[in-house]
Amino acid sequence: MVTMRDVAERANVSIATVSFVINGSKRVAPETRARIEAAIQELNYRRNVVARALASSRTRILALLHPDLESRPNATVIQFVMGAAHGARERGYDLVLWPVNDDEQMSHLLAGGLVDGVLLMEVRISDPRVERLLASGVPFALIGRTEKDDLPYVDIDFAATIELAVAHLRSFGHERIALVTQRTKAQAGHEPGRIMRVESAYLDAIAPLGAPPAIVAVEGTSAGGREAASVLGADFPGSTAVILVNEGASAGLVKGSRALGRRVPEDLSIISAATTRELGEMIEPALTVMAAPAPQLGRLAADALIDQLEGVQDAPPHVLIPCALEPGQSVGPAPVD
Amino acid sequence: MVTMRDVAERANVSIATVSFVINGSKRVAPETRARIEAAIQELNYRRNVVARALASSRTRILALLHPDLESRPNATVIQFVMGAAHGARERGYDLVLWPVNDDEQMSHLLAGGLVDGVLLMEVRISDPRVERLLASGVPFALIGRTEKDDLPYVDIDFAATIELAVAHLRSFGHERIALVTQRTKAQAGHEPGRIMRVESAYLDAIAPLGAPPAIVAVEGTSAGGREAASVLGADFPGSTAVILVNEGASAGLVKGSRALGRRVPEDLSIISAATTRELGEMIEPALTVMAAPAPQLGRLAADALIDQLEGVQDAPPHVLIPCALEPGQSVGPAPVD
DNA sequence: CTGAAAGCGCTTACAG
DNA sequence: CTGAAAGCGCTTACAG
CATH class of the missing domain: 1.10.260.40 (lambda repressor-like DNA-binding domains)
Incomplete structure (x- = not known):
């Protein structure tokens, strides 16, 4: 050497x-x-980067902290992760993956001095990991948001996304628009912030329409999607359109609706938000999606964290990007009855 | 501190x-x-893990070297990655993601002393990165295989997988079975080893049937899948079943076939190999898949590498696991004409 | 069984 | 503009 x-x-x-x-x-x-x-x-x-790290007390390693992603068929997640890895790499940092759940393990990792900063995924409204991070003094940035808005984060702009979705559906004459989100096993107050934000954005966006809200939460699986279809049919038969914010349930929702005799889009229009175009194209009919800006968000999260580490920025960065509408074949004119 | x-x-x-x-x-x-x-x-x-690393000249960091995965909607990839991250973590190692393409950049990274070992994904039959790795002296393990069999690797057992797929189709009376694989932009000799292995396994497996081989290579996209459907119809109209080893093309193949008037599975049976059950379920009809053992392979790759680092093993480990058959609705009896 | 000391390969005040 | 030296927080022969 x-x-x-x-x-x-x-x-x-x-x-x-x-x-x-x-x-x-x-x-x-x-x-x-x-x-x-x-x-x-x-x-x-x-x-030698190790010697440099010890002497300068900066490792130039960033950690991506995430729950167990192994089993989830979530097309946007890898885009996030890779976006962050690229963003880090371009600025001379490395990204390590930390599959961590319990926070005992987490404090071990944080005190080891391995990483200069942390990127936190799947952030909950009230998230104990954020407290741990704050206590440890290790700089971090969130992908998602907690209830407090004073931490650095990047996130999908759900308000704008839902507003756009509603506007798109209204332009097709829809007035009774349902929302399908994801059910979580988390206890109240600890759900992913996403769900709460989506629901309140939905309520705001449909208020002018005068129709009562119709919200269904199901698991992020094909079975969940089918469940959503039958709940919609039973509890909200008047809905002519659905905004779906549950990537894993998309195929099941279409299949389930069809099985119940509701054609897509003739009887029911569907927009799937916060997912990928590729996933939407797999389904028959190809879904109209609102594509998650996952690669950009991953990159921006890395950037925000590195800016913080290098003292480039003053205020904690808050980045919000809406999903982009990508029309498919799942939205059509509202049926006249 | x-x-x-x-x-x-x-x-x-x-x-x-x-x-x-x-x-x-x-x-x-x-x-x-x-x-x-x-x-x-x-x-x-x-x-302090950095000080320990410097003093012991072991960082306990593993690198996962992969090409640009950002844009690919590949459900098995994240399972690989997370499997490896978990495997590493359980043995006290961290996994860093290295999105690297050119090998100039690669030798920089290898000489920095950051990592104890490397996991290499998307291995080509003849892969310059392997030469770099060999030259650098940094221990590594492959996910996939080159042409030489003397390096440590874990891989899908394509021979067994294809054999199983053919047997399954034969049990439904199919005798003319086509293969759809993935087209690559790589120059000859530098394709992913997977493709070559799948093709030769296919040729072996259908030889007893006496029918001529039917092989189509298309891009891993919905458009690619549709292209496969029309090539099959035009060039191999006698085929009653398809083995697909091209995750991204699965939905397109079904849609394209149907658009050409070939119902699945009444007219054409489909098995999608080396993919996930969840992805198969998204499609209508739900595909019969052979699920890639991606989480296990990721884990085993990490294990193989760590065994090597810790001198636990003697011969370079060679791990092969076949995909597991998960019946769906896309395979039916061969049509009688 | 325990300790004093060298050393891992750098960075960074501090002098000059 | 350049160098001597301390120091980052550990590990690991080597003595005792």
């Missing part, structure tokens, strides 16, 4: 000077710099 | 002794050990 000492000897300088040119941290005479750069080239030297 | 020195002082021992009890690396008198453990508790001490 070639070290900084080897480079220094070959260039006839001290290791301090080598460090200065590598980091650009101090002015160095042009000839000296040239000698050092030549030596680095010739020896094919790379600085 | 509380250091080992703090613990040593409080327990009235040297830091060496503290190190011994933390690592279990040397026998320590019971009373001394108790004092040290108490001090650790009281101070809530956690060993």
